[in-house]
Amino acid sequence: MNGLEPGPGSRSPWAALQHIGEVEIHPPAEPPDGAIAVSGSKSYTNRALIIAALAEGASTLRGILRSDDSYWCLDALRKLGVSCSVEGGTVELAGNGGEWPTPSGSLYIGAAGTIARFLPGALAAGSAGGWTLTGSSQLNERPVRPLIDALNAIGADIRYEADEGRLPVRIAARGLAGGEVTVSGAVSSQFLSGLLIASPYARQRTVITVEDQIVQHAYVGMTIELMKRFGVTVEHNAAYDRFIVESQRYQGQDVQLEADASTAGYFLAYAALTGGRIRITNLTAATLQPDIGLLQVFERMGCRVFCGSEGIELSGTETLKGGFTISMKEMSDQTPTLAAIAPFADAPITITDVEHIRKHECDRIHAICESLTRLGIRAEEHRDGLTVHPGMPQPPAEALDTYDDHRMAMSLALIGSRAGGLRLRDPGCVSKTCPSFFDDMGKLGLRVNW
DSSP states (O other), X not given: OTTOXXXXXXXXXXXXOTTOOEEEEEOOSSOOEEEEOOOBOHHHHHHHHHHHHHSBSEEEEESOOOSHHHXXXXXXXXXXXXXXXXXXXXXXXXXXXXXXXXXXXXXXXXXXXXXXXXHHHHXXXXXXXXXXXXXXXXXXXXXXXXXXXXXXXXXXEEEEXXXXXXXXXXXXXXXXXXXXXXXXXXXXXXXXXXXXXXXGGSSSOEEEEEEEEESOHHHHHHHHHHHHHTTOOOEEOTTSSEEEEOSOOOXXXXXXXXXXXXXXXXXXXXXXXHXXXXXXXXXXTTOSOGGGGHHHHHHHTTOEEEEETTEEEEEOOSXXXXXXXXXXXGGGGGHHHHHHHGGGBSSOEEEESOGGGGGSSSOHHHHHHHHHHHTTOOEEEETTEEEEOOOOOOOOSSOBOOTTOHHHHHHHHHHTTTSTTEEEEOGGGGGGTOTTHHHHHHHTTXXXXX
């Protein structure tokens, strides 16, 4: 990975389907009945990599996600002089105690929003050095101002290189002073998580107040839980709007990371759509990952769900139930997933409280509505969500766009499990979080033609 010269896109050497421009999907010959171990959690992987790099002593991270986002995180850490080796799903990493051996350079992070939010504070906390942080054209359009303002308020020296409020940024390591700071959680909980991850390395106590709302509380809980596993404690109230972080140091650990609940959702949705049965063998319902809440949605739609100590199983139903309105605020990444299966329900489904996903890899509310409309499905776009009406999707003559968005590609592929001949452009964008998605779905019976 060292010395890689990235282009303007987000694909990495860990990407799949790099030379495949289009995929055509057909329903399985019979309802699927199978088991799958899903890939590691993106959210845990990049949090753990950056915390381990900040730590004192070596860490072993098991079960990492091998995808574009984690590749770019490891590539950035190596360019910063962090010693790390990768063998399968295991990373051996030598922590540097908050300092960065390579004092200057340019760090390219693809389309990884987690790195854009978690790495600036970690770099600013060092005592010396200066780096430019930039990403793909898509990532450089996504907002970072709430994070940068908060970090600069506690002593960071981070400046915009081009457009205000967006990457690229120039980060000078001068250390963090700490003190009192406010941050917004209304656009992304990752701003708060990035501030929390860096705060133990401030010279004095850091007191963080969330000035509005947090769109996804569970991801903040995941950050705090992982910080604790590396030896750092965070005081906070029940509302998650006030946090106290004393000056501390992470300690290297041997950590087994969870499988990705977001990725699991697509395979479970496949069973729900086809009346099949899918077992996830390496994830339990006890996870803190908020997208596990999709299980309750499937049950509401008539599916049978079994949760045990060794995994999760879902059996689909002949007719999915609709006729409800649901807030997807805490599991907003699954909005396109639910929207993709909603046409096959017996009544309309309305999704609310997800306005913030308009600023993800694409405007996901508009994108899924546009895609469903092209498939002949009535989809009404609202400011903070959408309503999807029942109907049988009819694949158009032209392939559907995937918007360079992994979640759009995987969600639209689900529609192909019922509507034969669905064609998708740029299937390789799934490499952001699940490079093996189409291969895995093929093993579970979905007919995928290249």
